[in-house]
Amino acid sequence: MPELPEVESVRRQLDPELQGRRVLRAWSDPIPTMPREFHRLELAAGRTIESVGRRGKFLIAPLDGGLELVMHLGMTGVLRFDLEDPHVRARLELDDARSLCFRDVRRFGRMAVVEAGIYDAIPMLAMIGPEPLSDEFDPDVFAWELQRTNSPVKPFLLSQRPVAGVGNIYADEALWLARIHPASRKVGKRRAFELHRAIRETLAGAIEREGTTFSDYQMVNGESGRNAAFLVAxxxxxxxxxxxxxxxxxxxLGGRGTTYCPRCQRH
DNA sequence: CACGCCTCCTGTGCGC
DNA sequence: TGCGCACAGGAGGCGT
Structure with a gap:
């Protein structure tokens, strides 16, 4: 569910709440079929959270002692304080008498504690592309990547490889803006530049409106994002x-629902 | 190595 | 009303 704008909106609310908080205890609901869902979460106990950052759709909170708490919201993940709900899968008890609760109906989300920067347990995080709103997201490199791959442009965006944080909603939105057919395997340099700009514009606008809410997504304060009314594709x-x-x-397309304009989005 | 399909999980909304 | 199926913001695993 949550893509970059949603995760960033959560991050902005979470960071001031968690800065300097010590974790007293960590609890998770282990799923035998997915043993790494809450990879070493118990290591958070006794650690102090320094801040909450973000990389693509991952939340990354450095802990003291050279560790990091990594969180991914999957499709239905929500972070709230002191939430009583049957779908709470993990809980961090904090030294301010509150608990950070991870609600995740579909259980696709993950939490992990790893050594800072060592992402063997989270391969996606290790190979993820550049941050779209940073200078690392270079138009020429992006154009070259689009030329080099043979896969359709939308699934390629969803792979997180050419750029981090774009999911099903904002891929459709950006491709519409750039007038590119989602199944196109040939995106020339000029159109790649337009797509580069469209991705930034789409994500930045959605962040301003604190993300897109249909059903599950909500911020730490329980509020919805306001971007749904602005979707064009x-x-x-x-x-x-x-x-x-x-x-x-x-x-x-690539197993994902894909909406586009058959007239003005061309191959 | 790269691609496409299936799977993980739960809930909802639709058509019959 | 009930059942079955398709589908949902993501991504990992497998076979070709």
Whole structure:
């Protein structure tokens, strides 16, 4: 569920709350079929949280003693304080008498404690692409990556490899903005530059509106994001394209629902 | 090595 | 009303 704007919105609320807090105890609901879901979470006990950062869709909180608490919200993950809910899968008891609760209906989310910067247990985090809103996200490198790959552009974006943090919603949004067909395998340099800009614009706008809420996503204070009303592609199938009024079309691409304008998004 | 499909899990909404 | 199926913001594993 949560993509970069949602995770960043959570981070902005979580950081001031967790800075300097010591973890008294860590509890997680272990799932035998997914033994690494809460990888070594118990190591958080006794540690002090220094801050809450973000890398792509991962939240990364440095702990004292050279450790890091890494969190991924998956599809339905929510972080709230003192939440009583049957879907709470993990809980960090803090020294201010509050508990940080991880609610995750579908159990796709993860929490882990690792040595700082050692991401063997989280391979995705080790190989993730550049942060889209930083200078590391270079238009020329991005264009080169798009030229080099043979996979359709949308699944390539979702792989997190050319850029971090883009998921199903914002991939559709950015591709619409850049007028690129989601299944296109040939994205030239000019269009790659437009897509680069579109990704930044789309994500920055969504962050301003604190993310997109349909059902599960909420921030640490329980509030929803306000971006849903601003979507132009994702979930808009059947509605007229805002540019050319052609009905937006929905297809399945790489196993994911994909909405685009059949007229103004070309290969 | 790269791609596409299946799977993980739970809930919801739809058509019949 | 009930059942079955498709689908949902993500990503890892497997076979080709």
């Amino acid at each position: 994702y979930g808009q199938q059947g509605k007229p394209c805002p540019r050319c009024a052609t009905p937006m079309r929905k297809v399945v």
